[in-house]
Amino acid sequence: MTFTLYPDTRLTLARDSLAGLSVGDALGSQFFVPGRQPADLAAGLLPPAPWQWTDDTEMACSVLAALAQTGSIDRDALAVAFAERCEPYRGYGPGAVRILRLIRTGTPWPVAAAAAFDGQGSCGNGAAMRVAPLGAYFADSTSRAAAQAQASAEVTHAHPEGIAGAVAVAVAASLAARARLDGDRPDPARLLAGVAAALDPATEVHRGVRRAVDLLGRPLAEVVAALGNGSRVTAQDTVAFTLWVAASYLEDYPAAVRACVEAGGDVDTTAAIVGGTVAGYTGVGTSGGVPTGWLAAREPLPEWTG
Numbered sequence: 066m067t068f069t070l071y072p073d074t075r076l077t078l079a080r081d082s083l084a085g086l087s088v089g090d091a092l093g094s095q096f097f098v099p100g101r102q103p104a105d106l107a108a109g110l111l112p113p114a115p116w117q118w119t120d121d122t123e124m125a126c127s128v129l130a131a132l133a134q135t136g137s138i139d140r141d142a143l144a145v146a147f148a149e150r151c152e153p154y155r156g157y158g159p160g161a162v163r164i165l166r167l168i169r170t171g172t173p174w175p176v177a178a179a180a181a182f183d184g185q186g187s188c189g190n191g192a193a194m195r196v197a198p199l200g201a202y203f204a205d206s207t208s209r210a211a212a213q214a215q216a217s218a219e220v221t222h223a224h225p226e227g228i229a230g231a232v233a234v235a236v237a238a239s240l241a242a243r244a245r246l247d248g249d250r251p252d253p254a255r256l257l258a259g260v261a262a263a264l265d266p267a268t269e270v271h272r273g274v275r276r277a278v279d280l281l282g283r284p285l286a287e288v289v290a291a292l293g294n295g296s297r298v299t300a301q302d303t304v305a306f307t308l309w310v311a312a313s314y315l316e317d318y319p320a321a322v323r324a325c326v327e328a329g330g331d332v333d334t335t336a337a338i339v340g341g342t343v344a345g346y347t348g349v350g351t352s353g354g355v356p357t358g359w360l361a362a363r364e365p366l367p368e369w370t371g
């Protein structure tokens with residue numbers, strides 16, 4: 066099926082994805098507060114509002130604002146936006162703070178990103194955590210989603226795994242949003258195969274997504290043992306796990322986020338990736354979508370998001 070995707074439709078899909086990403090981030094980060102138990106969420110008990118969002122959401126808002134303004138990623142402009150809007154107390158990792166400080170003080174982003182981690186570049190999960198709305202925006206083209214995701218990743222993540230993580234999440238979010246437009250819930254194995262096809266086969270992220278196919282239907286603990294849960298904050302130990310969750314719970318946003326909380330690890334980021342991917346399919350306030358009560362509990366997004 067071919068169709069024209071109008072700018073308003075793109076933005077609606079991307080904003081729904083951002084709602085899911087930010088609620089997942091904000092709710093997930095509540096479980097780093099001492100005394101909070103995943104079992105509470107499973108029993109329907111929500112943490113007291115407001116739920117503050119973190120770096121995942123701040124950077125995703127910059128990605129969405131860029132697309133709303135120009136319809137594509139300008140790497141120079143995005144690097145400056147990330148750097149100028151960075152509020153370090155939002156949970157940025159020390160490596161990210163260093164790169165963004167370099168950019169803010171005039172270092173060109175290719176130099177700042179390449180210098181990170183002793184010249185290897187970052188393979189952290191930070192380029193993946195912010196990219197789902199971009200994938201939803203390009204619901205009509207996984208190849209466009211992949212190319213734009215790569216551009217959005219490169220300004221901070223020079224390592225091939227960090228970039229592959231962003232491409233994987235964007236393609237998953239593109240396929241999810243496309244499925245919503247088509248009214249056809251994709252088979253989980255087909256969704257993951259579509260993601261794997263877009264990835265550099267030399268990457269561990271690619272191998273992880275392939276393994277995730279074999280783990281469909283398996284218990285969460287087994288999946289975490291095989292794929293990770295983001296506890297190393299790398300793309301390699303985050304992205305395949307999150308896409309397993311998103312593919313498995315694509316029609317049920319609350320269940321998808323609960324799975325991230327139950328899995329532990331880098332919960333704000335896993336719930337942001339999963340939430341952003343799933344919400345592009347479910348929407349907000351729909352059956353299986355982002356619950357309006359959860360959205361109301363989330364700290365408001367920055368006004369500049371647009």
Ligand SMILES: [Mg+2]
Nearest residue numbers: 119120121156
């Ligand atoms: Mg975070």
